[in-house]
Amino acid sequence: MACLVVVIDVGGPDPSTLKLLETTSLRGYIALSHCWGKPTDEEKTQYCTTKENYQARLKGFSIDNLPKTFQDAVRITRAIGQSYLWIDAVCIIQMDQEDWGRESLSMEKVFSSAYCTISADAAKNWTQGFLERKSPPKFITTYKNGKMMYACSTSHDFDNHVSRSELNKRAWVIQERFLSRRILHFAEDHTYFACGERVRCENFTTLISPKRKEYFIFDPAFPERLTEAGYERMLEFIQHMFKEYAQAGLTNRSDKEIAISGLLQRMQDVIGSECVHGTFRCFLARLLLWRVSDTVTDNEVACSGDTEHGLPSWSWMSHDHIEFFPEHEFIDAPINANSFDSESQLHVRIFELELRDCYMEERGERHVLVQDDDQCIAQFWLDTHEKTQIQGCIVVGKSQEHRWFVLLVTEIPRKRYKRFGVGEINWHYISKTSSDGVLV
Structure with a gap:
């Protein structure tokens, strides 16, 4: 039986209007990985999808009814040329244990099936957004052999900007990061595109992961590379991953096992x-x-x-x-x-x-x-x-x-x-x- 997926349709004729879409055969959507922060009950009522507003949102709702981080994700989804966006707070009925119990077990499919994941590393909560820079990049025009060239003044630091960001200290995000085929990371002062074993930086630099722990993290078909790693390297990676996950933050301790269940199931199937x-x-x-x-x-x-x-x-x-x-x-x-x-x-x-x-x-x-x-x-x-x-x-x-x-x-x-x-x-x-x- 096909599973019902709910996404946000951002490709309508009116850019200020969005609507929820129920489908069983969706492809080519964008998923958002983000920090919830500590939203108030009033903010949850305004921004989240609930039993009370679900039917209305299927017909349409204003983009103004979303916080800035979500609005930025809509802008990026449209810029990529996609029409559908998945955000947990909007696509899962909140304050409904039955819906959460069902949807929490499908996180593995949501992120592994997405065309791309937007990682809002710069946003510590819903309202902050992630597209405004503390120091906007400066592109300097130069000429070499009669050809125009551009140089970006910003420097990259993937470990601090991404790996050690507040977002990547969250337990749920570890699973999201591992299972996503490709990720656009929006850090405070830099943007990165991670795909395969390479990370492309906005200053035109390409980072190539060493064949250690990062090599497996950047596997677009995770955990396929683990099958070729051998016993010791596989064990080293698993121990590293579990150590990082154990100390990652969770709002609800009861989610400790659920938040990594999809990742473990996929690894179990591949490792046998x-x-x-x-x-x-x-x-x-x-x-x-x-x-x-x-x-x-x-x-x-x-x-x-x-x-x-x-x-x-x-x-x-x-x-x-x-x-x-x-x-x-x-x-x-x-x-x-x-x-x-x-x-x-x-x-x-x-x-x-x-x-x-x-x-x-x-x-x-x-x-x-x-x-x-x-x-x-x-x-x-x-x-x-x-x-x-x-x-x-x-x-x-x-x-x-x-x-x-x-x-x-x-x-x-x-x-x-x-x-x-x-x-x-x-x-x-x-x-x-x-x-x-x-x-x-």
């Missing part, structure tokens, strides 16, 4: 590996080994680790600031019990830590060194600063130096365990026997 709560089965051991970032504050930790929205304790998605480790050579543990069940739980083997005569030295509220006869035999990183009793560990992998990488767990009723930290330890200090359990 099941993905549960952001963890691919083929990279299970490496994606379980994450720790809360050393730079995170106690207040930020208090806001993390929230599992009320169905995120298990073992998923990196349960925290906002994480780092994956180790970076050096890693050998999977010879344990075949680490697997997902029908309820997305991990069936694991629980080992005891034999640390009775050891001394634990705190190197911070979450970093602990374990010593035995003045020799460091382990170090643990706790997920929170709260004191929790270690009731066992799950062996995930080892290094060539015979140090085991483990998840620290505490037991809850009925042989069920929750993760509360991670660490590495000399193998002599892990029990030889184990018991079965479920990590939730």
Whole structure:
């Protein structure tokens, strides 16, 4: 059954009038990626599409009923020569959980199918707009060999203008950026066109991405390039992407998994590996080994680790600031019990830590060194600063130096365990026997 898509028709005879269009076979539309900011209830009522104004907007509405950022997007869509524009606040019925629940799952198709995405990097909210420059570019006319030439006085800085912009710190935008085939970035003092593995700047410079992380981000058919990357490069990119996504901003924490679901589904289909709560089965051991970032504050930790929205304790998605480790050579543990069940739980083997005569030295509220006869035999990183009793560990992998990488767990009723930290330890200090359990 064809899916109904709603877009804004900007190509009518009257440039001041727009209308919503329902269609099942639309091609050649532009999608807008933008920051909502903190709109008031009055602004939402005025600018958003709601149940109350939806039917009226199908017949037509004034461009003045849109904020400046949206009006700028209309201007660019027309300048590109396209007639249709998709904006989430206008094309999805707002303040309607049923419509949002349906449309939020189709974001992957919206951005991957668009002719082009407009990225309003310069606009921090709806009303700011993105076409007015702080310092307009100056084009200088010169002559060489009798031919007229133009030189642009503006300089480019793609990393700061785009990659580190406020817009690209938003969780939803990561998916939008990866899945878009081509993007027009409107930064405060420069405009960029990203397509393939190249970025063209308005000063006629072309940037070519190195064959590292950016190479995969600029894939117009993402994640096709990942299939040719090999295990290590693919893992490196996925860990980098998840680290960036974990700390990206979300207005509603309940959107943590939804905001990347389309991207993960596409990767799952191409890689051919099941993905549960952001963890691919083929990279299970490496994606379980994450720790809360050393730079995170106690207040930020208090806001993390929230599992009320169905995120298990073992998923990196349960925290906002994480780092994956180790970076050096890693050998999977010879344990075949680490697997997902029908309820997305991990069936694991629980080992005891034999640390009775050891001394634990705190190197911070979450970093602990374990010593035995003045020799460091382990170090643990706790997920929170709260004191929790270690009731066992799950062996995930080892290094060539015979140090085991483990998840620290505490037991809850009925042989069920929750993760509360991670660490590495000399193998002599892990029990030889184990018991079965479920990590939730």
